[in-house]
Amino acid sequence: TAQTTFNWRMTSFYGPQAAFYSTGPGSARDLIDRIQRMSNNRIRIQFFGAGELIPAAEGFDAVSSGIVEMNYANAYFWTGKTFAAQYFTAVPFGLNFQGLNGWMYDGGGLDLWREVYDRFNLVPFLCGNTGVQMTGWFRRPVERVEDLRGLKMRIPGLAGRVYQRLGVDVRLLPAGEIFPALERGVIDAAEFVGPFLDRQLGLQRVAKHYYTTGWHETATASELIINKAAWNRLPNDLKAIVENAVAACNVISEAWCQKNNADAMEDLIRNHGVMAAPLPDPVTDRLRTETAAVLDEAIARDPVTRRVHESFMAYKARFDAWSEYSEVPYHNKIRRA
Amino acid sequence: MSATTLRGARSARLAEAIDLVVDRVGQLSAVAVGALVVVMASNVLLRYGFSIGSVWAQELEWHLMSPIALIGAAYALRHGEHVRVDVLYAGFPERVKAAIDLAAALAGIAVAAIVIWLSWRYVGVSWNNAEGSPNPGGIPYRWALKAFIPVGFALLLAQFAAETLRAVSRLRAA
Amino acid sequence: MPLTEIYAILMLVGFFGLLMIGIPVALTLAVTGFVFGWLGFGPLLFNLLPHRIFGVVTNYSLLAIPLFVFMGVALEKSRLAEDLMEVVGRLSGALRGGLGLGIVFVGVLMGATTGIVGATVVTLGLLTLPALLRRGYDKGLACGVICASGTLGQIIPPSLILILLADIMNLSVGTLFAAAVFPGLMLAGIYCAWILVLGIVRPEMVPAVPAEERALTSTRDLLVKLFKVIAPPVGLVMAVLGSIIAGIAAPTEAAAMGALGALVVCAIGRRLSAGLVVETLRTTARITAMMMFILICAQVFALSFRGLQGEQMVHDLFEFLPGGVAADIWFMLLLIFVLGFFLEWIEISYIAVPIFLPVFATAGVDPVWLAMLICVMLQTSFLTPPFGWALFFLRGVAPPEVTTGDIYRGVIPFVGMQILAVALVFFFPAIATWLPAAIGW
Ligand code: NA
Ligand code: NA
Numbered sequence: 001t002a003q004t005t006f007n008w009r010m011t012s013f014y015g016p017q018a019a020f021y022s023t024g025p026g027s028a029r030d031l032i033d034r035i036q037r038m039s040n041n042r043i044r045i046q047f048f049g050a051g052e053l054i055p056a057a058e059g060f061d062a063v064s065s066g067i068v069e070m071n072y073a074n075a076y077f078w079t080g081k082t083f084a085a086q087y088f089t090a091v092p093f094g095l096n097f098q099g100l101n102g103w104m105y106d107g108g109g110l111d112l113w114r115e116v117y118d119r120f121n122l123v124p125f126l127c128g129n130t131g132v133q134m135t136g137w138f139r140r141p142v143e144r145v146e147d148l149r150g151l152k153m154r155i156p157g158l159a160g161r162v163y164q165r166l167g168v169d170v171r172l173l174p175a176g177e178i179f180p181a182l183e184r185g186v187i188d189a190a191e192f193v194g195p196f197l198d199r200q201l202g203l204q205r206v207a208k209h210y211y212t213t214g215w216h217e218t219a220t221a222s223e224l225i226i227n228k229a230a231w232n233r234l235p236n237d238l239k240a241i242v243e244n245a246v247a248a249c250n251v252i253s254e255a256w257c258q259k260n261n262a263d264a265m266e267d268l269i270r271n272h273g274v275m276a277a278p279l280p281d282p283v284t285d286r287l288r289t290e291t292a293a294v295l296d297e298a299i300a301r302d303p304v305t306r307r308v309h310e311s312f313m314a315y316k317a318r319f320d321a322w323s324e325y326s327e328v329p330y331h332n333k334i335r336r337a
Numbered sequence: 338m339s340a341t342t343l344r345g346a347r348s349a350r351l352a353e354a355i356d357l358v359v360d361r362v363g364q365l366s367a368v369a370v371g372a373l374v375v376v377m378a379s380n381v382l383l384r385y386g387f388s389i390g391s392v393w394a395q396e397l398e399w400h401l402m403s404p405i406a407l408i409g410a411a412y413a414l415r416h417g418e419h420v421r422v423d424v425l426y427a428g429f430p431e432r433v434k435a436a437i438d439l440a441a442a443l444a445g446i447a448v449a450a451i452v453i454w455l456s457w458r459y460v461g462v463s464w465n466n467a468e469g470s471p472n473p474g475g476i477p478y479r480w481a482l483k484a485f486i487p488v489g490f491a492l493l494l495a496q497f498a499a500e501t502l503r504a505v506s507r508l509r510a511a
Numbered sequence: 512m513p514l515t516e517i518y519a520i521l522m523l524v525g526f527f528g529l530l531m532i533g534i535p536v537a538l539t540l541a542v543t544g545f546v547f548g549w550l551g552f553g554p555l556l557f558n559l560l561p562h563r564i565f566g567v568v569t570n571y572s573l574l575a576i577p578l579f580v581f582m583g584v585a586l587e588k589s590r591l592a593e594d595l596m597e598v599v600g601r602l603s604g605a606l607r608g609g610l611g612l613g614i615v616f617v618g619v620l621m622g623a624t625t626g627i628v629g630a631t632v633v634t635l636g637l638l639t640l641p642a643l644l645r646r647g648y649d650k651g652l653a654c655g656v657i658c659a660s661g662t663l664g665q666i667i668p669p670s671l672i673l674i675l676l677a678d679i680m681n682l683s684v685g686t687l688f689a690a691a692v693f694p695g696l697m698l699a700g701i702y703c704a705w706i707l708v709l710g711i712v713r714p715e716m717v718p719a720v721p722a723e724e725r726a727l728t729s730t731r732d733l734l735v736k737l738f739k740v741i742a743p744p745v746g747l748v749m750a751v752l753g754s755i756i757a758g759i760a761a762p763t764e765a766a767a768m769g770a771l772g773a774l775v776v777c778a779i780g781r782r783l784s785a786g787l788v789v790e791t792l793r794t795t796a797r798i799t800a801m802m803m804f805i806l807i808c809a810q811v812f813a814l815s816f817r818g819l820q821g822e823q824m825v826h827d828l829f830e831f832l833p834g835g836v837a838a839d840i841w842f843m844l845l846l847i848f849v850l851g852f853f854l855e856w857i858e859i860s861y862i863a864v865p866i867f868l869p870v871f872a873t874a875g876v877d878p879v880w881l882a883m884l885i886c887v888m889l890q891t892s893f894l895t896p897p898f899g900w901a902l903f904f905l906r907g908v909a910p911p912e913v914t915t916g917d918i919y920r921g922v923i924p925f926v927g928m929q930i931l932a933v934a935l936v937f938f939f940p941a942i943a944t945w946l947p948a949a950i951g952w
Contacts, residue, residue, distance in 0.1 A: 015678045015679060016679060016861065016865055017678075017679055017680065017681050017865065017868065018678070018681075019681060049861075051566075051857070051861065052817070052861050053559060053814075053817060054559050054562040054563060054566070055562060055563065055565070055566030057471075058559075058562035058563075058565065058566065061459070061462060061463075061562065062559060062562055064462070065458070065459075065462065065558065067555060067556070067558045067559055068559070076471075077471055078471065079471045079473075080468055080469045080470050080471040080475075080479060081466055081468055082466075120466075150388035152384065152388070152390075156471075156472060157471065157472060157473070158473060160392065160472065160473065160474075161473035161474060164392075164474065169384060169388050169389070169390040170390065170392055170474075171390070171395070172392065172395050172396070172472060173761060174571050174572070175678075177669075177761050177762060177763065179683075179684045179685050179688075180668075180669050180684075180688070180755070180761065180762060181761040183685070184755060184756060184757070184758035185758030186755075186758050186759070186760060186761045186764075187761075199683075200681060200682070200683055201683060201684060201685075202683035202684060202685035202686060205685055206685070294473070363796075364793070366796035366797075366799075366800060367789075367792040367793045367795070367796040368792070369796070370577050370581060370792050370795045370796045370799070371788075371792050373574070373577055373578065373767075374578065374581060374767060374770045374771060377574070377578070377764060377766075377767035378767040378768060378770070378771040380764070380767075381754075381759065381760045381764045381767060381768060385759045385760075398571075398574060399569050399570075399571050399574060400569075402568050402569060402570070402573060402574055402577070402803075403568045403569060405577055405796055405799055405800060405803070406567070406568045406799065406800055406803035406804070406807070407568060407800075407803075408800075409796045409797060409799060409800025409803070410800045410801075410803070410804040410807075412796060412797055412800060413796075413797040413798075413800040413801040413804065416797055418797045418798065418800075418801040418907060419535040419536070419537060419538075419801055419804065420535065420536050420801065420805075420903045420906045420907045421533050421534065421535045421536060421915075422530050422531060422533060422536070422897055422915045423533055423914055423915045423916075424531065424914070424915050424916045424919065425531055425532060425533060426532065426533025427914060427916075429533070434533075437532060437533050437534065440534070441534045441535055441538055444534070444538050444541075444542045445538055447542075447545075448538065448541045448542065448545065448808075448811075451545060451557070452560065452561075452564070455557055455558060455560050455561055456560075456561040456564070458558075459561035459562070459565075460561075482565075482569065483561070483565060485568070486561055486564055486565065486568075
């Protein structure tokens with residue numbers, strides 16, 4: 001019998017040319033290319049960057065109602081729909097790339113994700129990771145917890161809530177206004193992504209203190225959502241192709257981000273006079289305490305979030321214990337030797 | 338009094354009644370403009386002067402554009418603000434002008450009806466999910482913001498109906 | 512040719528037809544969009560429309576529109592604008608075109624505070640058009656100067672076009688802002704030169720304020736008036752700009768400071784009253800809603816253009832092109848120019864730019880220079896009849912004796928000047944690339 005072909009559309013939270021997300025190894029376009037080649041074009045997917053078909057933040061509803069079959073984003077953009085979505089991208093002081101993959105694939109994370117999204121008619125997939133992000137750019141050094149009080153910082157989402165508890169004046173600015181605002185001192189600090197994309201925005205020209213390793217996003221997962229009815233229409237072989245393509249992109253995207261961020265960081269420090277350092281320990285400790293309090297508030301409000309939280313934290317405890325024998329000695333003794 | 342003029346008088350009264358309602362409700366958009374100026378300016382001054390700021394108040398800024406644009410559309414139509422290219426139109430005889438205005442008003446009714454129909458489910462989904470802000474500390478009622486779409490276009494539909502009535506009587510008179 | 516492409520072409524034709532017979536602009540966009548979209552791909556895709564409308568009415572950058580319109584309306588209602596133009600006219604003395612130069616100057620200042628064309632055009636139109644007409648300026652020229660000066664904000668940073676291009680082309684916003692400074696000032700300079708030349712060649716189009724009128728105000732009075740009348744509005748624009756430069760407000764927020772400042776200025780001039788505030792709010796709401804309604808209806812048109820594979824049509828055209836990078840660049844610029852007749856700049860950027868990027872990247876074309884060429888060319892889309900945002904926005908606030916025909920006629924020389932500016936940037940790339948390089952970006 002003649003095989004059915006599927007003509008699908010994919011929208012994205014990111015611009016049509018955005019590096020990491022829309023172009024490059026493991027990105028949305030690469031994912032589409034892999035699916036099309038493996039299926040011999042039995043699934044054909046037309047890609048639309050943010051704003052081309054619908055605005056960035058509208059993909060969730062569009063796929064949910066089935067007008068568009070797929071959307072590429074990060075789950076934490078949907079915390080207004082279900083707070084649990086935060087855990088499927090990154091939780092402050094959460095898991096690294098290895099740990100998150102462990103929780104997703106073997107610790108019940110992916111199953112929970114599917115369960116939470118089921119009532120929205122969505123099937124979620126872990127399709128990429130941009131690795132660890134950076135704390136952000138500061139015009140003045142942060143030496144004590146008190147330095148955060150009254151600091152005007154562009155920081156969206158959950159991390160903003162945590163900073164707020166330490167007296168930071170949280171600013172919501174669209175990406176386009178970050179540069180002029182930081183340049184003129186309308187804000188004192190800004191968080192964006194990581195060295196490669198931050199450099200592209202030009203933030204190193206207007207703030208020199210780059211605090212490193214994002215306590216708030218220790219490894220940021222990308223999300224592909226597929227409309228449930230559309231997914232159910234796919235024959236098993238095509239389903240397997242999609243499942244394998246997203247898994248491949250999950251690894252490939254992270255590797256590419258590591259490589260590009262490493263190069264960009266070297267350039268920032270060597271050629272742009274950027275001073276990169278982790279936040280002082282007392283500051284990190286306070287951020288950790290406040291994060292726990294914020295998450296406690298969230299799980300108290302919503303039983304679904306509580307279940308996801310408990311699964312995540314249970315896995316994290318086991319992963320951390322194992323890390324004490326594996327990764328921690330590796331970083332502290334073997335790598336440094 | 339002939340049946341035609343009676344009908345004409347009745348439709349003129351109906352059109353005026355619609356004008357009045359649209360005028361009253363449409364003023365909400367003017368209130369929203371005032372609120373926008375006050376909220377945004379005080380956000381800037383409080384932040385700069387006293388380092389006081391809240392996510393809620395910042396989100397309110399762009400929540401206000403929704404009523405300005407959507408409630409205001411019918412209000413603008415009521416006051417004849419919607420622009421057209423009058424290069425040829427200005428030279429047309431009154432009968433042709435009235436016919437064009439009638440066609441435009443009917444098209445407006447159709448467009449408004451389609452948008453109401455399309456946006457109904459969109460608002461319903463948001464309402465059912467009790468959709469809130471993705472920013473912790475933001476404004477929780479995302480559905481209300483979306484509801485301005487069908488509400489605004491319903492007002493527009495009413496105003497286009499009034500325009501239709503007026504265009505019909507102009508066409509009759511010409 | 513596939514059926515969808517035929518519908519796409521019919522949609523453009525239908526759009527022109529309805530627009531020209533006088534159907535309101537917004538309805539023209541919505542009706543042709545719905546009809547040909549429905550014929551081409553059925554009803555399903557239109558379910559995305561609420562998503563697009565929601566995107567428009569919650570767009571943070573567009574908040575500058577009501578705020579700047581408020582500022583303009585308040586100044587106009589308080590009759591400060593009228594006095595302002597009088598003083599500018601008096602100051603420029605016997606110089607023909609003096610008022611016109613003043614408008615370009617204000618356009619540059621306002622352009623440095625916002626990237627929203629509509630806001631600047633409406634404000635300038637409200638403030639200056641009646642005064643220009645009363646002093647015998649040619650209607651078309653007056654409209655042309657206002658529209659062209661209003662679009663300067665799109666290239667003079669901060670600018671939405673530059674932000675979007677940075678996103679699409681993967682460039683630094685800061686670098687593009689720096690690169691746009693000289694092309695923007697050059698464009699303003701060309702406008703000024705044109706007005707001065709007209710003052711010599713066609714003096715009746717740009718009359719100087721008559722000596723008798725000037726004689727009415729003594730130099731002493733002028734100085735007093737200068738302080739009382741010119742200082743507040745110019746101070747206001749400087750305050751908006753200043754609050755950005757001093758780091759008090761982000762660009763969009765600065766517009767709110769302008770709106771608030773307008774009330775303060777009215778109060779200082781003892782013209783503030785409850786009636787003035789209420790009338791200003793009402794007028795602002797109506798003008799803003801009119802502009803937003805066109806934007807909303809443009810979503811129907813743009814969605815249908817996509818659904819009908821309009822960008823594929825553009826793509827296919829490109830395949831026909833003979834080789835050569837310079838030819839490719841000019842083809843892209845021509846395409847942007849032509850698309851400007853019926854699409855708005857956001858759609859043009861998404862449709863025209865990504866197709867060419869891989870070609871130019873391979874050929875090693877300087878992306879910053881390329882972005883500037885695109886940016887200056889996009890300026891024309893605001894001014895080219897029949898569909899130009901600047902034209903409609905001015906139409907919305909112009910007095911009834913100004914016809915759309917006057918506006919169309921008036922902008923044509925300015926479209927020519929913008930094309931000249933594109934050519935200058937093309938042949939002298941340093942206009943765009945020197946500044947970012949000089950400050951090490
Ligand atoms: Na600008
Ligand atoms: Na145009």
